[in-house]
Amino acid sequence: MEFFGKTGRSARYLVVNADESEPGTFKDRYLMEFIPHLLIEGMITASYALGSKCSYIYIRGEYAWIVDILEQAIAEAKNNGWLGKNILGTGYDLEIYVQRGAGAYICGEETALLESLEGKRGNPRIKPPFPAVRGLWDCPTVVNNVETIAAVVPIINEGGEEYAKIGVGKSTGTKLISACGNIKKPGVYEIDMTISVEEFIYSDEYCGGMANGRKLKACIPGGSSVPILPANLLLKTAKGETRYMNYESLADGGFATGSMMGSGGFIVIDDSQCIVRHTYTLARFYRHESCGQCSPCREGTGWMEKILWNLETGKGKMGDIDLLWDIQRKIEGNTICPLGDAAAWPVAAAIRHFRDEFEWHVTNPDDAQRRNYGIGHYANPIPVPVTA
Amino acid sequence: MADEVKKEVPARFKVTIDNITIEVAPGTTILNAARQIGGDVTPPAMCYYSKLQGSGGKCRTCLVEVEAGSAADPRPMPKLVASCRTAVMDGMVLKNITSERVLDARAGVVEFLLLNHPLDCPICDQAGECHLxxxxxxxxxxxxxxxxxxxxxxxxxxxxxxxxxMTRCILCYRCTYVADQLTDNRVHGVLERRDHAEISTYISKAIDSDFSGNMIDVCPVGALTDKTFRFKNRVWFTKPVDAHRDCENPKCCGKVTLWQRGDDVLRVTARKDQWGEVQSFDGKPGWICNTCRFDKKHSNDWVVEGPTKVSRHSVISQGHYIDMQMPKEIMPEVMGGRAPKLLMDIQDISEVNSVDIGLLPGPATSKTFEKKEQ
Structure with missing residues (x-):
């Protein structure tokens, strides 16, 4: 808010980022599909606070049916006088529009989203200026996630202090986690961030344990772009403390031995899965979704994908692993938007924690080609030194 | 707000780049400040073009390290910043070639840019004046x-x-800015995503505009080349000559460089400065129209001013030593008008010169000179 209004322009906008395209994340879909009125109510409140007369929901192109749900919810709100001219006699006018994207992951980046919303090619802008200073049509704009805006309603209803009593430390309030992968009960769970990761995976209240009686091998705790964690580092931090489902605890140990809460896409991987193939799949995704604007991301993501494909199909060399490490290092931090980082981190973490698996693919090319991943070889997670 | 204390903005910002301090006007980008210093301190720029609004930030070759953000807030920035799109702050301390991180990242960017580049320089018309x-x-x-x-x-x-x-393109987007800012109707842009993103016109529409030829000038590589010059000559064999004509088009500056072989005008381009950008005349960029560029290919069409001063470091400067800077002679200044007194002429007293080596039957040895002494 401190950025706001310095440009002296009159119009302000609220844009809700519903372009939820991260692999493994589907919490906003649940909110919009089943409780769209919560989002609309949150938007009306937030728009009133900002003084926005026109607010947008930028929704992912693949969520076509949710557009209808949202538009119906908006029509219902309008019929009851919650939207439109002179809302409830307060003299405040607000219109909410739903804009459907064309299916680009990059349009979830806030400035690319604004470009796309303006009808241009969805390339991220160079920051600064940030959207709060010059956003949509050069006017101050707030871009927030669906979950954030939906959380406005309980915060207003209960009061900020009361809401902040939920949770622990700085991780207050509740968080939606979309759990998927090799677990018995995949789905969207609302947690209060005081439970441990172990409890979240194994308790019947949440994921219900590993499917088919397999062992936990690794987990991506916050959507595909955050670093993967092997089972030993997932359940306990490098210091030996229990890891909890909250922002601080998941990030404990930095990228060397920790990860991030990210977008709340909790992907659990059991011991039948191959980390090299998994990393290749993610690299292919980021290669496909790179906007092609800045060179490290445009060229580097394609290069990483090709090397990972070689490693996965048993055509790789030992030097390829170090080469991958060097490529991700040169992409990370050198790009316009965070997509470069998001493409680099999974590869970095996979090599950091599962290097022996990459090496196994090089030394056993025949087995790798038959996709016989030598499962017994890495059923138990490798101990990682604290200083790694 | 009335009670807000207005901070005094200094008229000139002090910036230090690679331990060289310079004062620049507020709002200058780091790259332009470094260009004022010149030399190796200037980061390379492949996509930034000072005459095109909104260009820059894409190629990432101009990344620099910010050691101190400003005098008011001297914290370093965690990431390398794109110098072409970051404005300087007062008291900013920057590292370009003195930073290992920058050199490492830049080598990476060069590798990325060349990754899908065909390296067909031997058959590329841009070779010799190619920024890549x-x-x-x-x-x-x-x-x-x-x-x-x-x-x-x-x-x-x-x-x-x-x-x-398109295979040679590095997606600097400069030509799309030319299409956007110089021509009347924009038909030229970027299609597709990732490493398959391509510069093109929608549904193969021809580019037909008075100023479309400037796309060729701004292209740092051989992705956009002049069809009237294709395969005619290598640029380093041609002789660049400054010339002008009174162009009917009011937006055209009419000041050009003719690339001649003998008396034939092989190519006409806009005049470029040492950064490879179009020169400005009277504060306006010297864009030229398509008539000047493509149709006036005869010496009679032009008033020749003289040979072009080539100050770029590229291979096209070979054979053009006109703008070469001679080292400064400091001896006369040091002597202050006094002529040095000759104390000893080595030619006179050296025994070596007393032997005519040309007359010797074999090679001269130390004995040759010893005998002379006896």
């Missing part, structure tokens, strides 16, 4: 580690004057 060649030579590593097939594109015809070689 210079960049690879100055900032790249000796080889690539890329072992895969390079991506290619179908050739596409975009009109009678301009040849598009």
């Amino acid at each position: 060649q210079d960049l690879g030579y100055e900032h790249g590593k000796e080889g690539t580690r890329y072992e895969f097939k390079r991506r290619t594109f179908e050739k596409e015809d975009i009109g009678p004057y301009i040849q598009l070689h």
